Amino acid sequence: MNEERFYEAVGKTNGWDFSRLRSRTEGELWDFYQLVAENAQSSAALLDIGTGGGEKVLEIAASFSAVTGIDRSKAMIETAKANLAKTDFSHVCFLEASSETLPFRESSFDYLSSRHAPFNPKEVWRVLKKGGTFYTQQVSEADKANLKEAFGRGQSFGQRDGALRDAYKRELVAAGFSEMEIREYDAAEYLERPEDLLFLLLHTPIIPNFGEQEGDFDRLQEFIGQNQTGKGIRTNSKRFLIMAKK
Template identity: 55%
Template sequence: MDKCEYKKFYETVGNLNGWDFSKLQVLSDEPKWDFYDEVKRRAQTTDILLDIGTGGGEKILTIAPSLEFTVGIDLSHAMIQVAKENLKKSNLPNVRFLHMSSDKIEFPANFFDVVSSRHAPFNAKEVARVLKTDGLFLTQQVSEADKLNIKTAFKRGQSFSEKDGVSKERYVWELKKAGFSNVQSFENNVSEYYQRTEDLIFLLQHTPIIPNFGMEPEDYSRLTAFIESNRTEKGICTNSKRFLIIAKK
């Protein structure tokens, strides 16, 4: 899925369901890190933070009290509306949500102390431009081997034909080229257990894991076969593979 396809998918699905995955019943092994805990741990109370692809803003609102000021931007008009509604409920005075592309961040150079991006595209040059000297950029992204048994069962999927680790290496290279002096990367692969068939179907309908899920005649027979082959006492098993990059300007 290229950037244009991602933008179209993201805006469409955001308008349809608000990206609300909160009701899914999923068990997971303990990951090595929690992304926004990492952001909070590495930021200072005097820092100004930019969150790229902020969605409904729920995660940023939980850590905003420990920061001087926070800005969340997102491609989806619908998600920014949701984020603004969540902000009203929170009564936090130090947060703003804006509709904005990560390819053109409408802030001055050297404005932010920390920039974060979770599961969202980013432009390394723009991130470097708006970060102060010695500023930090943290991003968590989905690895090519994520949900590998699902994509194998459907014989297609997001990054299915790509070698695992390619996107991580590309991001690291782009960040170094943009001027980041210290770029570290980490990987995490854990098992996930979807408790109900409807939880798995929701995931496939509302993410790009299997492009156009349900549109091919064989999709539901493949889904049935996958569930039967991967059902365990804990639930329907797949994997969640992520990588974390921490870069210092």
């Protein structure tokens, strides 16, 4: 199952409620959506690419005059609209759309954000206003390194760490961005309980087709035993951040 089909199927079944996941991260250098909100003007319009269930962007929606969230998954947008219905926001909307070709006019937004979602740099440049900023946080190849090593497979397993970061930098420059800042962190992540790790594996594509290969659950038990600490089951969270101004 490819990544898009995975998210569609799991999102429809589970509603993408990660609130039950009990984990902690030590060494995280920023909170992505708070960073976007802290640097925003209240009169600004924000486009969130790959918004998922919309939970994160709704947390900062009050910092903007208009917020649009898009996702290629119909199931995720249905979840986002259900979450929006629980608020009193009238300046937020969610649309099913692909980031490859954004359904907006040129210079429509003051800010664009994309957290752990693909984006098209040329389209980002096109719909961003002059002087506007694009923020993206992505998962580095070395994320969950010990987990992928234990299973001998995984998202970006065996790829050079930093390859995606470098590729996005080149593509953003080619699209027209010249003013850019890049940050990284590699933080310790602790999953409080075995069921938290299992929830993560079932709800994300970190380990492709988890549970479908013989020996997966034996490897899981072995991993838990080897990485159990007083703080929880230890792995790592590696992220990079690009801030590009038009």
